[in-house]
Amino acid sequence: MIKRILRTMRHKKITTLLHQARAFRNSAQSDQALAVLQKAERLSPNDNRILKEYVWLHIRQGHELDAAELLSQVITNQIEQQVLNEKDFFMLHDLNLKNHRYEQALIHLDAALTHQKQQKRVSVKALYELYRLKKKRPAPPDLLKDLSTRYRPEMMQTDMRHALFEYSRDMQVLLDWTKEAIDEGPCEQLDKDWVSCFHEGGYEGPLPSLFFEYCEVTGNRDLYSLGIGVHRYLLGRADPESIRIMRHKRARLRFLSYDGTPAIEKLYTRHSESSERSLLFYHHFAQNLADHVPALHGYTSTLRYDVHYYAYIEPEYRYRDDGYMKDVMDALLQIHAVPVKDYSETAPLALRDRNSYITSKRTVLQKSLETFRDHPLIRAEPDLLQLFKWGEAHAESILRTIDQAVPVFSHGDFHGGNILNQGDRLIVIDWDASGLMPAGFDLAAYAITVSNNDLFLPALDYYYDNSHLNRHYTKNELIFLVACMMMLRLLPALFKQSRLSLQDEAITNRIPTLQVIYELVNRSQQSFAKESSSIQSFEKRS
Numbered sequence: 001m002i003k004r005i006l007r008t009m010r011h012k013k014i015t016t017l018l019h020q021a022r023a024f025r026n027s028a029q030s031d032q033a034l035a036v037l038q039k040a041e042r043l044s045p046n047d048n049r050i051l052k053e054y055v056w057l058h059i060r061q062g063h064e065l066d067a068a069e070l071l072s073q074v075i076t077n078q079i080e081q082q083v084l085n086e087k088d089f090f091m092l093h094d095l096n097l098k099n100h101r102y103e104q105a106l107i108h109l110d111a112a113l114t115h116q117k118q119q120k121r122v123s124v125k126a127l128y129e130l131y132r133l134k135k136k137r138p139a140p141p142d143l144l145k146d147l148s149t150r151y152r153p154e155m156m157q158t159d160m161r162h163a164l165f166e167y168s169r170d171m172q173v174l175l176d177w178t179k180e181a182i183d184e185g186p187c188e189q190l191d192k193d194w195v196s197c198f199h200e201g202g203y204e205g206p207l208p209s210l211f212f213e214y215c216e217v218t219g220n221r222d223l224y225s226l227g228i229g230v231h232r233y234l235l236g237r238a239d240p241e242s243i244r245i246m247r248h249k250r251a252r253l254r255f256l257s258y259d260g261t262p263a264i265e266k267l268y269t270r271h272s273e274s275s276e277r278s279l280l281f282y283h284h285f286a287q288n289l290a291d292h293v294p295a296l297h298g299y300t301s302t303l304r305y306d307v308h309y310y311a312y313i314e315p316e317y318r319y320r321d322d323g324y325m326k327d328v329m330d331a332l333l334q335i336h337a338v339p340v341k342d343y344s345e346t347a348p349l350a351l352r353d354r355n356s357y358i359t360s361k362r363t364v365l366q367k368s369l370e371t372f373r374d375h376p377l378i379r380a381e382p383d384l385l386q387l388f389k390w391g392e393a394h395a396e397s398i399l400r401t402i403d404q405a406v407p408v409f410s411h412g413d414f415h416g417g418n419i420l421n422q423g424d425r426l427i428v429i430d431w432d433a434s435g436l437m438p439a440g441f442d443l444a445a446y447a448i449t450v451s452n453n454d455l456f457l458p459a460l461d462y463y464y465d466n467s468h469l470n471r472h473y474t475k476n477e478l479i480f481l482v483a484c485m486m487m488l489r490l491l492p493a494l495f496k497q498s499r500l501s502l503q504d505e506a507i508t509n510r511i512p513t514l515q516v517i518y519e520l521v522n523r524s525q526q527s528f529a530k531e532s533s534s535i536q537s538f539e540k541r542s
Contacts, residue, residue, distance in 0.1 A: 010043055010044065013043065014040050014043055014044055014047065014049070014050070017036050017037075017039060017040040017043075018037075018040060018049060018050065018053055020036045021033045021036040021037045021040070021053050021057070022053065022056075024036060025053075025056060025057050025060055028060075030057065030060065030061055033057055034057065037050060037053055037054055037057065040053075046073075046077070048074050048077050048078065051070050051071075051073060051074050051077075052071070052074055052088070054067075054070050055067045055070045055071045055074070058070065064095055064098065064099055065099060067095060068092060068095040068096060068099065068101065068104070071088065071091060071092040071095065072092060072104070072108065074088055074092075075088060075089055075092055075108060075111070075112075076111075079111055079112075079115050082115075084112065084115050084116075086112075086125070086126075089108065089112050089126075090125065090129075092108060093105055093108065093109065093129055096108065097132075102133065105129075105133060106133060109126065109129060109130060109133065112126055113126055113127075113130075124160070124163045124164050124167045125167065127160075127164050128164060128167060128168045128170070128173070158187060158189045158190075159189075161173075161177050161189070161190070162189050162193060165177070165193050166193075171197075171203055174190075174193060174194070174197065175208060175210055177190055177193075178190065178194075178210045178211065178214050179210055181214055181218075182210070182213055182214050182217050185218065186218040186220065191220065191223050194211070194223060194226075194227065195223070195226055198226055198227060198229075205304065206269055206304055206305070207227050207228070207304065211227060212224070212245075212252060215227070215245060216245045216247070219245075221240065221243045221245070221254075222240075224245060224254070225243075228252075228267060228302060228304065228305050228307060229302025229303050229304060229305065229307075230265075230300060230302060230307050233300045233302075233307075234256075237258055237259055237298070238256045238257060238258055239256070239257040242255070242256050242257035243255070243256045244256070246264075251266060251267070252266070252267040253265065253266055253267075255312060256309075258297050258298065258309050259297065261297065261311065261312075262311070262312035262314075263297050263309045263310060263311060263312050264309070264310045264311075264312050265307060265308070265309055266307070266308050266309075266310065267305045267306075267307055268305060268306040268307075268308065268432065269304075269305065269306070270301060270302070270303070270304055270305055270306055271301075271306065272306065274432035274433065275306035275308070275432065276348070277412075277431070277432050277433060277434050277435055278296075278308060278431050278432040278434070279299065279308075280346070280347055280348075280434075281431040281434045282296040282431070284342075284343075284346045285338055285342075285343070285409075285434075286431075288334075288338065289334055289335060289338075289428075291334075291425060292331045292334065292335075292425070292426055292427060292428050293427070293428065293431070294310050294311040294312075294313050294427055294429055295310070295311040296308060296309070296310055296311075297309040297310065297311060310429070313420045313422055313427045313429065314422065315420040315421060315422065316421050316422055316423070317421070318421040320450070320455065322455070322458060322459075324421075325450075325455055325456075325458070325459035325462075326459065326462055327426050328419060328426060328446065328459065329459050329460075329462050329463045329466075331419075331426050331428060332411075332414065332442055332443070332446070332463065333463060333466055333467055335409065335410065335411055335428070335442070336408045336409060336410065336439075336442070336467065336468075336469075337468070338409035339409075340407055340408070340409060340436060343409050343435070343436055344436070347435065347436075357437075358399070358402060358403070358438075358488065361488050361489075361492045362399055364491075364492035364495055364496075365395055365398070365399065365487065365488060365491055365492055366392070366395045367495060368491040368492055368494060368495035369388055369391045369392040369395055369491065370392055371495060372388055372491070372494070372495075372507065373385070373388040373389060373392055375507060377507045377508065377511070378507070381511070381515075383515065383518045383522075384511075384514050384515070384518060386518070387514065387517060387518045387521065390521070391487060391491075398484045398487060398488070399488075401480075401481065401484050402438050402481075402484055402485065402488060403438070405438035405439045405440060405481055406438070406439045406469065406472045406473075407436045407437070407438065407439070408436070408437060408438070408439045408441075408442075408469070409434070409435070409436060410434065410435065410436070410437035410441050410442045411428060411431065411433070411434055411442050412431075412432075412433025412434050412435060412437060412441070412442070413430060413433040413445060414428070414442035414443075414445040414446050415445050415446065415448065415449045416446070416449035416450075417449075418430045419446075438481075438485070439469055439472070439473070439478070439481060440478065440481040440482045440484070440485045441485050441489075443460065443463065443482045443485070444482050444483075444485030444486040444488075444489055445489060447460075447482060447486055447516060447520075448486055448489060448490055448513055450516075451512045451513040451516055452512070452516070453516050453519050453520070456516070460478070460479065460482070461475070464478055476523070476524040476525075477524070479520050479523060479524040480520070480521065480524035480525060482520060483517050483520035483521045483524065486513070486516070486517050486520070487517060490510065490513060490514075490517075494506050494507065494510060
């Protein structure tokens, strides 16, 4: 009884002293506050209430590291007593992060999560702090890995993952969950959280690849449609059962029945140049090339995308022989016959040429010539070594030759993958790079696809004999122009791949194409083996 009375009296006295210390602290009388706290500490050493007042005093004085050390002791005491105060813990956590004490933050977070797990309640806020710490650098990797493993998303119940996203509204939380769901399978709550994200504008701009991969793996056509914003647009137009997500390296494509007709849905970034070029082509020029162009059934713009619906072409195999090459050149001749004046008068100023493409390759071309000239695979081939040395010496002349070339309406990406055979027709798809380009640009793209001069040169002869370009160039000049275009298209792309540590493989795969370029230059430039002066005369004639 007496002990209880004494404890009560001591508790009241300590409470009074703490009120006094707090008053001194709030009035900036730190010395007086410290003296009162020391007096209280003598009455009850290691008392959490007193230690917390020390913490606030240190913070008031700007001694945040000292405050963190004392608060750490408070948290340790609380965990031992099984009475963790989450407000104190998160106060310590913020102090640690503010002072870049990431290892201490992880240690305390580990202790707090372990305590919460023992109490069968894991704080969503604590889990979110783990997500935040995963983004911090430097963080002790072993401890971070261990902690992340014990509390990784698949260890949580669906309601905990949902609560974590609801609490944080952090898209990284949703993306991590989506990544796990790709392996685990469809999750209705995850789908709902994505939908809420779309409705609340939680994700701006184009959607991440993980979203599309999740939709593809789970076959979730509705979520895909909601994400890109065409769910309402397709109502009454498309048979939901016909929709099938298609795999493609670069494009986002779906097959569907559009107004009863097989179609391909293709996404473009909203108001992108690619979308604008495709629509311009279809509105003004496609009718003149109807035999070689798939129909555009419809299009719509959403919050994130321009979405186009093209007629689906079921490709048929056809052997690439002289007859096939002639048909390809006939299609290209029709494309290049579109009057330049018509395009210039119709296209917005920003789309009247594609010089930005050439400009972007200019500096990279010089660098790629220098880099590959010294590569062992190039040095092992005398012809290719000569080509690269010559190209490096004449890089600016090559670019000037291209710049001065006659402008021609072009497809812009005329490679084999965009040329489909259907019966006795050749269909050319993907007109989102179309516009005015230097003569030879499309020819170069197709020459890279063929990579065989036994096939390409007879086709080029046929093209030259039937093209209006024979009024501007000799045959050798056109051949040389195509070779220059091939270097411009191919070498910067190879250089980009080499920077991704694929240099040997990339060059090995393109040795036949580089050999084609060598043969074209050698054929068109009589003095190629020497320092050719005919390049300058060619530039003047262009």
